[in-house]
Every structure is written in C-alpha cells, then in structure tokens.
Amino acid sequence: MKIRFYLLLLVLGGVLQTAVCAQTSNERILVQLDKVISQKEKYRSEREAAIEQLKQRLHYASSNEEKYKLCGELFNLYLHYQADSASLYIKRKEYYNSLQRHPDRDIEIMINHAEVRGVMGMYNEALAELQAINPHQLNSPNREYYYFTIRACYGWMADNTVDKTVQEKYLRQTALYRDSLLEIIPKGNNHQIILAEKLILEGHPDKAIPLLNKVLTSSLGQQEKAYAFYTLSLAYEAKKDIDMEVYYLAQTALIDLTSSVREYAALQRLARLVYHQGNPERAYTYVSCSMQDAVACNARLRFLEVTEFYPIIDKAYSDKKAQEKRLERILMLSLSLLAISLIVLAFYLYHGMKKLSAMRKDLSQTNKELVAVNKQLQQTGKIKEVYIARYLDRCVSYLDKLEQYRRSLEKLAMASRIEELFKAIRSEQFLREERKNFYNEFDKSFLELFPHFIRDFNNLLTDEGKIEPKPGEILNTELRIFALIRLGVTDANRIAHFLGYSLATVYNYRSKIRNRAKGDKENFEQEVMNL
Incomplete structure (x- = not known):
C-alpha cells in the first residue's frame, strides 16, 4: 500500500511539474507577444517601407514584364494587409497583361480576384470566379494556386456558417479540394503540413504532430513556419491539450504580427483561450488588436469572428476594471x-x-x-x-x-x-652646583613627560619669537617658567621661589613671551597648559 501511495505521489508530482513548466513557458511567450503588440506600429512601418520600395521600383521599371511582376509582389504584400489595395494591384496586373496578353496570366488574375474577395468575405463572388475555371486545363503553378484558394474559400464559408448541415457540406468540399491539392503538390514541407491538417480533421492528431515537428526542423520561411505552428495548435486542440494549443497559437501570432499581417485567425483564438484561463485583460488586448487589424485589412470573416466574442471579453474586462477601481478606492482610503x-x-x-x-x-x-x-x-x-x-x-x-x-x-x-x-x-659653590643639578634633573624629568614641549611651545609663537636652548642647555629660563605653567604652577611667587628669581623678573619673562604669541595673547598661557 505504501509503495502504491508513493508511486501515486510521484506521478502526481510529475504531472504538476509538467503543468507548472508549461504554464511558465506559456507566460514567457505571452509576455513576448504582449511586447510585440505594443510595438505593432514599428512592424507596420517596416512593411510600409517594403511596400514603398516596391512602388518606387514599379515607378522606374521599364518593361511591362517587370511591371507585371512587381504588381504581383505588391498584391501579395497587400493581400493580408490591406485587401482594397490588393484589388487595386490586380487591376494594374490586368492592365499590363492586356498590353501583351498571356493565357496563364489571365487565369492567375482570376484566382487573384477570387482570393482577395475571399479575404474580404465576398465568398459567392469568389466561388463564381473560381468555378469559371477548369483546373484540369491549368499549368502546374496555377493549378496548385487554384486548389489552395478554393480549399481556403470553402473553409472560410464553413467557418462563417451557423447551419450545421450547410457547414458540413462546405467542410466536405474543403476536404475534397485538400485531397486534390495533396495529389498535385510536390513532396515537401507544404505537402507535409497539408497532410497533417488532413490527419487532424480525420481524428488522428497523434500522427499529425510528429509530421509537423519534423517540418519545423527543416529550413522554413516565415509564412510556412506560421502555417506549421497554426496546424500544430489545431492538433493540440483536438487532443484537448490547452497549454500546448496556447503555446503554438502564440508562436503563430508572433509571426503574424512581426510580419505585420492583418488578416489572421491565431490571435483571436488565443484571446478566447486566455479569457477562459482567467486573464480578461490580456484577452481584451488580443481581441482589440485583432479587431483593429481586421477593420484595417477589410477582412470581413475575421471581423465577424472577433465581434462574436468581443462583447463577452469586453464585459469581463469592464467588470474586472470596475472591481479594480473599487479595490483601488478601498486601498486609497x-x-x-x-x-x-x-x-x-x-x-x-x-x-x-x-x-x-x-x-x-x-x-x-x-x-x-x-x-x-x-x-x-x-x-x-x-x-x-x-x-x-x-x-x-x-x-x-x-x-x-x-x-x-x-x-x-x-x-x-x-x-x-x-x-x-x-x-x-x-x-656658595656648593649651592650653585646643587641648584644647577636640581634644574637639570627638573628639565630631564619634564621632557620625559612632554618630549615635544619645545616644538609645540614654539608653534604658539611668531617666527621671530621662537626660543631654542643654547648648546649644553636642556631648558633655558623662559622655557622652564612655561614648563612650570604647563605643570599647573601658575602662581608667580611659587615660580620665582622655585627658580630663585625675583617676582619682577618672572613677570618680565612671562610678559615678554606673551607678546611673541601668534594668537590671542590673553589666552596664551591657557594654550600652553593644553599642550
């Protein structure tokens, strides 16, 4: 029982750790996506600069062939960025083709019309354009382009249909054209991605994931990589692995936004998921960004997808903001x-x-x-x-x-x-010698106690008034008087008695030395006592 319990704990611990790691990984990529959204104008400017450069090349192009090719490049740049401008460059392609008509180009222009109308939500017009074409009479590039476009068109119609019966009809058509595409498209990355999409829709996401992971290890363009990431998100949606679905939708949205694509599905789907995970602020940011881009591109389907879910997120966001304001007022109080x-x-x-x-x-x-x-x-x-x-x-x-x-x-x-x-x-010889010896002893004892007395004492005097003992002397009379003062003997009578001088002599010495002081003469003797 104990062993089973410990095994259960280990399994639960592993699951919890995996969930925490996934959540942490997703938070990192979502923060990165938030940053990209905040810098959206920078990426838009880069795309506008690329478009402007192509327009300059078109302006200076000399041959109709080159002008037709440049109009095609401008159409591709505008298609998922600004559909109205994409339509304008289809007309210019028609004009340059009319100067030197080519049947394959006529077909390409018809498919261009259908593709841009599909982006703009004009599905009936797009299908009418496509159904007027016989795919078996097309060259290889146009046939591949045709099946890509008609498959996408039926997919958009299925996404935009409420009636389940009609939706299933459109999905069957989408599957048929996907199969046709798989038959003609060369083996490679796109073939593998479309095959993975087929496997997912047929209920085999576990078979699709290894195919897509292998595709991602090869050299891919940004559009192919976004396609692979988005298909992986569909696979994990089928597996009900929300964290991995969020991760791959975020990867797709990063490529869409850094490429400044405005017609996309990843970000609004991601908005729904982060909303259900309890993050209405981030969901509101994503859905607002999606709505702005859909309007700017004139992508009707994307706009409808966003508006369907926008009120729910907006209400949740507003409620949370109102709650935050209440909390803010309480906090401020x-x-x-x-x-x-x-x-x-x-x-x-x-x-x-x-x-x-x-x-x-x-x-x-x-x-x-x-x-x-x-x-x-x-x-x-x-x-x-x-x-x-x-x-x-x-x-x-x-x-x-x-x-x-x-x-x-x-x-x-x-x-x-x-x-x-x-x-x-x-x-008197005996007394003189003893007095001399007595003073020598006094001088030695004093300088043992105050070895720097002569230097410090002279620092209190002017340069002219400094006193130095003669050779053979330790202290002279002036220094000895102030040595006694330093020891606290300030009474003139005691000094005179100690040195054997008259009182007047002691007064004269003290007065003379005081007059040589650098500082305050009144406090001179106090300064000597502080040495």
Whole structure:
C-alpha cells in the first residue's frame, strides 16, 4: 500500500511539474507577444517601407514584364494587409497583361480576384470566379494556386456558417479540394503540413504532430513556419491539450504580427483561450488588436469572428476594471488612514527623537568631559609618579651630600684649620652646583613627560619669537617658567621661589613671551597648559 501511495505521489508530482513548466513557458511567450503588440506600429512601418520600395521600383521599371511582376509582389504584400489595395494591384496586373496578353496570366488574375474577395468575405463572388475555371486545363503553378484558394474559400464559408448541415457540406468540399491539392503538390514541407491538417480533421492528431515537428526542423520561411505552428495548435486542440494549443497559437501570432499581417485567425483564438484561463485583460488586448487589424485589412470573416466574442471579453474586462477601481478606492482610503496614523506617529517620534537627540548630545558632551578629565588625571598621575620618584631620589642624594659636607667641615674643625673652615662656610659653590643639578634633573624629568614641549611651545609663537636652548642647555629660563605653567604652577611667587628669581623678573619673562604669541595673547598661557 505504501509503495502504491508513493508511486501515486510521484506521478502526481510529475504531472504538476509538467503543468507548472508549461504554464511558465506559456507566460514567457505571452509576455513576448504582449511586447510585440505594443510595438505593432514599428512592424507596420517596416512593411510600409517594403511596400514603398516596391512602388518606387514599379515607378522606374521599364518593361511591362517587370511591371507585371512587381504588381504581383505588391498584391501579395497587400493581400493580408490591406485587401482594397490588393484589388487595386490586380487591376494594374490586368492592365499590363492586356498590353501583351498571356493565357496563364489571365487565369492567375482570376484566382487573384477570387482570393482577395475571399479575404474580404465576398465568398459567392469568389466561388463564381473560381468555378469559371477548369483546373484540369491549368499549368502546374496555377493549378496548385487554384486548389489552395478554393480549399481556403470553402473553409472560410464553413467557418462563417451557423447551419450545421450547410457547414458540413462546405467542410466536405474543403476536404475534397485538400485531397486534390495533396495529389498535385510536390513532396515537401507544404505537402507535409497539408497532410497533417488532413490527419487532424480525420481524428488522428497523434500522427499529425510528429509530421509537423519534423517540418519545423527543416529550413522554413516565415509564412510556412506560421502555417506549421497554426496546424500544430489545431492538433493540440483536438487532443484537448490547452497549454500546448496556447503555446503554438502564440508562436503563430508572433509571426503574424512581426510580419505585420492583418488578416489572421491565431490571435483571436488565443484571446478566447486566455479569457477562459482567467486573464480578461490580456484577452481584451488580443481581441482589440485583432479587431483593429481586421477593420484595417477589410477582412470581413475575421471581423465577424472577433465581434462574436468581443462583447463577452469586453464585459469581463469592464467588470474586472470596475472591481479594480473599487479595490483601488478601498486601498486609497486605507492608505489615507494609514498615512494619517503615520503622520501622528511621526510627530510623536519626532519629539521623542528630539528629546533623545538632546540627551545624546548632553551625554556626548559629558563623555568628552569625562575623557578629558580622565586624560588629565592620567597625566597628573604620571607627573606625580615621575616627580615623586625623582625627588625622593634627589632628597636622598641631598642628604648624602649634606652628610659628606658636614664631615668635611668636621674634619677641618678637628684639625683646627679655622681659616679653611670659615672659607668653606662662606663659599656658595656648593649651592650653585646643587641648584644647577636640581634644574637639570627638573628639565630631564619634564621632557620625559612632554618630549615635544619645545616644538609645540614654539608653534604658539611668531617666527621671530621662537626660543631654542643654547648648546649644553636642556631648558633655558623662559622655557622652564612655561614648563612650570604647563605643570599647573601658575602662581608667580611659587615660580620665582622655585627658580630663585625675583617676582619682577618672572613677570618680565612671562610678559615678554606673551607678546611673541601668534594668537590671542590673553589666552596664551591657557594654550600652553593644553599642550
């Protein structure tokens, strides 16, 4: 049971996949067809250009033979494009033939008349023209042309007849002339296509499809290819394979429209199918295109075929558009309410974001201040660490030196060398050397903490006012004063006491250096403290 169930699932899955693939393939080709319809004017201009070129050649043709041939080409271009103009060039063919009459041409012109009247829906007149011809007396090209035309004429009459009995009569005639055509037409693509058509109408579409597929692998002109595609659509219609029928009708319509043919059957049949598949918009586009072309060509049968189905598609299209408009109004109302809600929400969000922005700004400023304070604390800690270590060492050194100095004085006193003792006591050499050593230690310690101080300090001064220590100096007096200021010692009395200068001397140095500042002289010392 399980195995059967899984097999059933696989089969269903395969069928579903095939259907989806066909649908996807059809959608691609239908989109391509939609694009071609939107560019229909471009293809019409190309056909008009080809017609105009032939007209120019006809105008400058010198021989009646060439003029007759060019009129025949113009007739063929106009036949399924503009039937009235095709009739005009039949008359011109008659004129050029009358100048040098040829019996085969007389027959060709009669069949031309019948063919164009069949396109225009004048079936009785077309049959009257054709029945006046004895096909057994015709040459091979005219006989083949005759059977093609009379078969098509009876086919059109069958399509245009409501009475089933009369329709069957016309279909029998169509089949008879098709058989006659198959007897005389040379073996080749056209023979195979007509044979496939016969097989389809006799209820053997499965035999017709391989024949047509083989034809499509050979080199075909556009008209032959359209004929093969259309016959394939009939085969798949007989098999009730809608997707493949749609595909081959779309292929036929593509060739019709890119060739700028206006008398055709594929597009209106395709319109019916896509309508039944639930796409009234596309069906409306196809049926509208078909109606415009049928009117422009004066193809009565095609116009009747379109008008028969046009009201149904038009109503479905109108209903769908009305429903879309209702949905659009509902959607617009919903969007309006949503927009109002969003505006209100945006208003509240704006105020909330404004408050949040202010808080972030305050927080950012606080963070900056904290970073600055932390940096200052780190620097202060480093200064304390360096200077405490240095000056503890210095104090111990001073104590050692004072001990040595005391012992030297003690030795002089014990030796009763009074004069040398007084001389040593009165000498300032010891203090000068110690002060010098003290300042050297201070300078070294400071530049360890602030290695770029001299460069940064000079950047605050004008070029003429820059200060550089002399050879052998680490810092001179001016630099040492501002080094103390950088360390936070801004009181003039403390600076004067530290350096052993008078208060006036310190003021003079500070004032002199301040006057050399490049920027604001009032904020100069603050800038030094920020170095």
